Amino acid sequence: MTSLPQLLSSPQLLAALAAFAFVSSITPGPNNAMLMASGANFGFARTLPHLAGVTIGFAILLLSVGLGLGGLFTAVPALHAVLKAVGAAYLLWLAWKIATAKGVSGKDGGGRPISFLQAVGFQWVNPKAWVMSVGAVAAYVPQGEGLLPNVALVVLVFSLVNLPCIVAWAGGGVALRRLLAQPAALRAFNWIMAALLVGSLIPIVLDLAGGWRA
Numbered sequence: 001m002t003s004l005p006q007l008l009s010s011p012q013l014l015a016a017l018a019a020f021a022f023v024s025s026i027t028p029g030p031n032n033a034m035l036m037a038s039g040a041n042f043g044f045a046r047t048l049p050h051l052a053g054v055t056i057g058f059a060i061l062l063l064s065v066g067l068g069l070g071g072l073f074t075a076v077p078a079l080h081a082v083l084k085a086v087g088a089a090y091l092l093w094l095a096w097k098i099a100t101a102k103g104v105s106g107k108d109g110g111g112r113p114i115s116f117l118q119a120v121g122f123q124w125v126n127p128k129a130w131v132m133s134v135g136a137v138a139a140y141v142p143q144g145e146g147l148l149p150n151v152a153l154v155v156l157v158f159s160l161v162n163l164p165c166i167v168a169w170a171g172g173g174v175a176l177r178r179l180l181a182q183p184a185a186l187r188a189f190n191w192i193m194a195a196l197l198v199g200s201l202i203p204i205v206l207d208l209a210g211g212w213r214a
Contacts, residue, residue, distance in 0.1 A: 014157070017140045021158045024135070025165035029128040030091060030200050031058075032169040034114065037098045037193040039173025040180055042113040047170050053119025055163050058133075059155050061123045065133040066141055066151030087125035088201050094122075099194035102183070128200070132158075 026032075031054050038047040094114075101111055114122070123129045136158065141150050180186040 013140065017136070017154065017157050018161055020136065020139070021161035022165065024128075024132045025158075025162040026168070028196065028200075030094075030122075030126050030197055031128070031166060033193050033196045033200070034094060034098065035166055035170040036173035036176075037101070037190060038113045039170040040176050040186070040189060041101045041111075041173075043177070044170060044174045046113050047173075049116040050114045050119045051163075051166060051170055053114070053116040054123070054166055055159060057120035057123035058129055058162065059159050060120070061129055062133045062136060062155050062158055063151060065130075066137045066154060067147070083125060083130075084127065087127055090122070090125050091197055091201055095194040095197040098197065099191050101190050102186075 035047065035050060035054070038050055097111070136154055137151070140154055141147070176189065180189050
């Protein structure tokens with residue numbers, strides 16, 4: 001018989017998990033920057049697949065880390081370095097796509113927003129998503145029996161908290177659409193969002209550089 005999650009017996013720990021999920025979800029990061037840029041360039045309806053992909057993709061990643069995937073990187077440190085390098089390269093490509101986007105009024109149709117599957121896959125190379133997942137599992141998943149129900153509850157709490165946070169970022173982009181009606185304003189906004197995305201790479205680059213020196 002499957003036991004109930006131990007987290008349910010500790011309202012304080014459950015509240016702390018919700019607070020951690022909120023702070024880590026609402027603060028700037030690659031997902032939020034891309035969602036705001038998508039909302040500004042393509043509108044809310046066309047950003048919905050991106051939103052769904054972030055929520056479901058992160059839930060799958062968090063579940064996988066909780067069930068033991070994180071231990072693979074402890075056993076094979078080089079794999080972690082490869083993942084960071086791939087993630088950094090992909091983030092640079094996404095930053096360029098954002099910087100050169102022309103929005104829905106562009107003559108070339110403004111390109112396409114990130115698809116559901118692209119957003120799901122991105123979570124696996126998103127450094128912030130990995131930090132959030134490993135941190136949540138290490139701090140809030142009790143060790144011992146009942147691993148699956150406890151991990152499932154952490155995933156549920158994160159999903160419920162994360163979704164309105166990322167919707168707010170996408171909605172913020174939509175709210176800016178009127179201010180960004182002029183091509184020059186939209187272009188400046190996209191370059192700022194791209195710069196923020198590139199800025200999120202600084203910890204990765206420093207970590208990789210430290211690993212190479214070691």
